[in-house]
Structure formats: structure tokens, C-alpha cells
Amino acid sequence: MAETTSTTEPNDVALRASIDRSLRHPVMFFFTSGAVWLALAIVLGLIASAKKHFPELLDCLSFVDAGRVDAAHLSALIYGWGVQAAFGMIIWLMARLSRKECSNAGTILAVGHLWNLFVMIGVLSIMAGKGSGIAYMEFPIFIWPLLIFCYLAITIWSLVQFQVRDAGHVYVSQWYLLAGLLWFPWLAVSAFLFVFVFEGHPLMATAIASWFKGSLFFLFFLPTALASAYYLAPKVTGRPVYSYNLALFGFWALACLGPWAGMQKLVGAPIPQFLPYMGAAAMVLILIPAISVGLNILKTVYGRQEIVAESPSLRFTSSGIVLFVAYGFLSFFLHTVPAMKMTQFSYSGYGLDILGLYGVFSLCAFGAIYFIVPRITGREWLSRRFISWHFFFSLYGVASIVICAVVGGITQGQGIEDVSQPFATMASRASQYGWGVTIAWAFLLFANLFFCLHLLLMWARLGRRSSHPTLLKGHHAESPHGPEGEIDNIGSASA
């Protein structure tokens, strides 16, 4: 099940190096352009958050109006950063795990440019007030089919690689990758058709857009993040995955719960009542896959804490998995029936979304990027300090956003439910927490400037020429990435 690190036959090393070489340009393109989008999304998030408690900010610029900037922020975060980072992870992991070189790098790279162009048009349209105006699906209507087309043109080759792989074991990571690859187009096409094309009831358009947003996280971002975690944890520690059966259970638990989530936003709306409550139930039960995946990955790395501390990839990935467990618990408490009254229309939903997108997905994606980039560029990361700062500011920032948004959201919800209190009193009390969120975004901005700069330097091939990976603590004679963990140039992998 786990890819062991003991096989260092020259053929193997040569194959890995050639796979990495074949994917160098598209993967690097997705990661770097994703990182630039991430920085942009954070700037927009900072403005959006600040406007909630300081409404005069930039009010002469109508393209960053409150409302528009919130939508642009989340769209840039999801489609600019999230999906592109996922593309890079998917195509690299699938090629490595299927042991097939990529022969369509040119196509992927070209379509990747188109993806960026369409996301840019989409974000600019939102800021110009020309979006679709539908919560969670704010890009203009014509952008959606184009994005779905790009998605297919980028990921279809990974399915082909899986199909033509030499018969052998299917890794846990590959389950998640295949699942994400199959679910996403189905999800996106049906959301597009039911929301924009078919004439239906306006409430169902809202409900399906919410379902799309919920499922997008559970059925695309989360599987990609977990695929990377199930690859890196055994790979870097050199141990097999703790329990195959637990992995199986966690996978199917997510597959059965994920597609129900999303409509909990519509509790009390005049749609069939079971829909929002099924959504809330799925959000409560998501604790089950969170605990099983968390237990499995953390048990895999347990006992090798020094490696978790030293290896940037593993440190980010393990933190992402710990935050996934935290996500499960938080989601459990926020979606019980008494809590829903308070949390349904409050900041806390935003806090949970950011915990999922930044805390879980992005930390796992950073882990993957710190592992993949040295292999495909043939250079090592320049600065241990940059990685360290990126890690601590990210963790600190995301924790502050989530705590402020959730606590603020509960205060806000309580205030609204308590009808003896005037609304404005509640609003001014809740807005204090908005300051916390804004400051936390500033921390994340700081973290990601380092990340972006570091990645751009690597892209420019200015990384260290060394066969020793960049570790976060002093140098060891033995590489924690295992013998293979060094850059996979044939010459240097002799250790």
C-alpha cells in the first residue's frame, strides 16, 4: 500500500526523474500562478473583511465595493489558487503513482494558461458588477462551461495514465485522486445546468449553488489534499500507512457523506425540509471521516516526530490533517440543531470555510509543493527561514481567522436570536471580531508573500544546487526524506 523508499534501483530513479522532467512546466506553472492568485485573494479578503467594520475604506472605488469584493475574494481563492494547486498535485501524484511519464505537458500548459485567463475574466467581471449574482457561483454564466472544458482538458490525461499503468497495486492516494477526478465534472456540470440553464424554482437555484459549494470542498479539495497526505506521510517517514482498513473506512465515509453537504444554509427556507437537515447531518457526521483519516495519517507519522519537525512537507501536511480533525469537531458543533439557529446566518460559516480551504486544503497543498518543486526543478529550496515563517504565520493566521469568525459568529447569532436586544447593538458587538479577522488576513498575507517569492525564485531556477533537501532544523547526515528523498537526479541519488 505505502510506497516504500527502499527501492532505489537505478531504473527506478531514472523513471522518477523522467516523470518529473516531463511534468516540470505544467506543474510549476500551476503552483506559481496559484500562489500569485493566493496572494491576490488574500489582499481581497483583507479588504472585504476590513469593510465589514470600517465601511468607509476605499468607498470611492466601486470595483472593490463590499459585496463585490467578498465574491471576488472567494472566487479567486477557490478557482485561482485552490483548483490550480489541486491541478498541480493531481497530475504529479497520478503520474508518479501510475509510474507513467506525461506526454501531454504542452496541452496541459496551454490549457492552464486559458484557465488563468478565464478565472481572471471571471474575477474582473465580478468586480465590475457583471457577475451572475448567485452566491457561491458568482462567475458570469459563460465562464462556467469554459472552466469545465479546461478542467477536462487538464485532468483527462491523468485518468489515461491510470488506465495504462502497469498492473499493480492501487494506492490509497489513487482512490482519492480518481474519486475527485470523477466527481468534479459531474458536480460542476449538474450545478451549471440546474442553476443557470434549466428553468426552475429560484429557491432550488440557491439550494443547488450551496450544494455545489459544499460538495466542491468535500469531493474535490478534500480528496486532493488527502491523496497528497496519504502519499507524503508514508513516503517521508518511510513507513507504511498505519491501517489499510481504516483508510478504506475513512474514504467511503467521506464518499457517502460529502455529496449531502451544502444545503444546510437553507434551514427554514420553504424547500423540502429534509434537504437542509440532511446537509446539516452530513456536516455533523463529517467528524467520522475526519477522525479516521486523522488517526490513520497521524499514527503513520507517530513516533517520527523529529521528521515532522524537520521536513517542511510533512510539517505542513501533518498540520493540515490535524486541522481536518479540528474541522470535523467544529463542524459537528456548529451544525447541531440548536446551534444552527445561531450559526446559519453568521460569520461562523465563513470561519469554517476558511478552515477547510486554507487550514486543511492549502496546508496540505503547501506540503505537497515543498515536496514536489525541488524534484521537478532539480533545485532545493533557498531558505529554511522563509519556509519556517510561511508555516508559523500561516498557522497563526488561519487559527486567528477561524477563532475570531466562529466566536464572533456565535456572538452575532446569539444577538440576533435574542429579540430583546436591538439589532444594532448586536451588530456593533459582532463587528469587534471583524477586526481580529482583518488582522489575521494580514498575517496570512505576510506568510504568503514569503511563499510566493520563494516559489518564484525556484521557478526562475535560482534554487540551491544541492543534493541535500532543505530541512527546518540543522543538517543531518541522513536525509529524513530517505535515500530517494534527495533530488532525483540519477547521479546524486546514490546515498
Next chain:
Amino acid sequence: MTFKAFIFGLLASFGFPWLVAVVIPFSKMRSLEPVRYEEGSKLSGVFIPKRDGRITEGSKVYGQEGCYHCHTQLIRPSYAGNDVFRDEWAGLRKTADHADTRRETLAMDFEGEKVAHIGLSRVGPDLSNFGRRLEENLKGTDMSPEDWTYQHLYNPRGLKNYRVGSQDLAERSSCPAKRGLFKVVDSSGAGGGLLPIEIEEGKGLRPTDRARQLVSYLISLKKDTLGQPLPEVLNRNPQASTVEE
């Protein structure tokens, strides 16, 4: 687990919820049974909430400007929240002039809109009955609901008479200004159509088409039972009269 079983599992685990939570509710909600007034009530025929204004275009502008990030349009039944009891959110309390007009949001309330703007968060108040409470609050003043709304969109913290209950909200509103919906023009020779908002000497303010649509939509938000009693079968509030008195 064979590969075939795996793929089948992926399709089934997604396909079942897709069918049950998306496809079937979508087709059911598409053709809702119309609700008729009971025999013997004052009104007859099918119940359709009436709204005046540029509903379709205004709803689109409302979405594009992102109003739903901070405002909801949903009065939840009391099993899901206390919205009905909050001042003027669900309608008007009983007074000498009229009966209790409060009610929950109904599926028909979104007629004419592409998407129901349920909303994401309540940074600002619920707007289901924005038009109704504006009308009530402006009674006895010389300001029209349109002018009030234009002023609010242009400068939310510059409004006089912006009170809810005993609180003066003029200074405290955290609503951002939507200056992009207005054009500053020279007031000399501008003709009519300028808003009664003072900006600077010799300049006047004219709303864009989008502002007109949005304002028309906002003041059409009157989702209570004033003048539009509910058929008995939809009435969840037995104290509220369903027949106009």
C-alpha cells in the same frame, strides 16, 4: 475490492444523493401546486404574493452588487429561529390600524427572480420586509421611500431620521456606500431627475439605471400579509387574521 466495484461505489455514493437531493427536488419545486383561497373567505382564486417594481432586473443587480453577503431575505419559521419576533422583520405588529401582518417566507415570495437571495450572513438586518418597514417609518415625514433608499445607498451614515425603535442608526450603520450606482453631474442645465442629496456647490447626483432597478426592487420587498391575507392552509400564525378586517 475490485476496480469495477470501486468505480461502481464512486458512482453510487454520489449518484444517490445527486438524485435525491438535487434532481428530484428540482423537478418537484418546478411545478408547485398553486394554493387557492378557501371557499367563503373574502378573496378567491390562487394566492400569488403581489409585488410592484422591477423585480427581475432589480434582483439581478442585488446579486451582482453582492448585497446577499450581509443581508438575508428569509423569515424562518420559529422552529429554526426567532426571526418572526424581531421588530418589523416579518411584518407589522397589531395596531389600531391593522392586524398582525407578520408571516414566514413562502416559496411564492421569490416569483420573478432568477435566484432566491437567501443570504449568507446577517451583518445587516433581514430585508424580507424592507419596503414595508420603510413605508411605516416614513409615515408623517415628507420623504419618499425611493429618496430614502437612494440616500441610504449613496451615504448610509448621512441620513437623518434613520431610527429603528429607540436607536438612531445614522452614525452606526456599517453598510458601505454604493457610490458606483450614482453619477455626479453639473446641476446647471442638468434638467430634472437629480436626487435631493447635497454634495457640493453646483453639482447634483443622478442615479444610474442599475440604481433605479435596485431601489425599485428593494422597496418592493413587502413579504407580509398587509393587504394580502394568506389562505388558511399556509397560515402558521393562528393569531394573525387571514381575512382583511
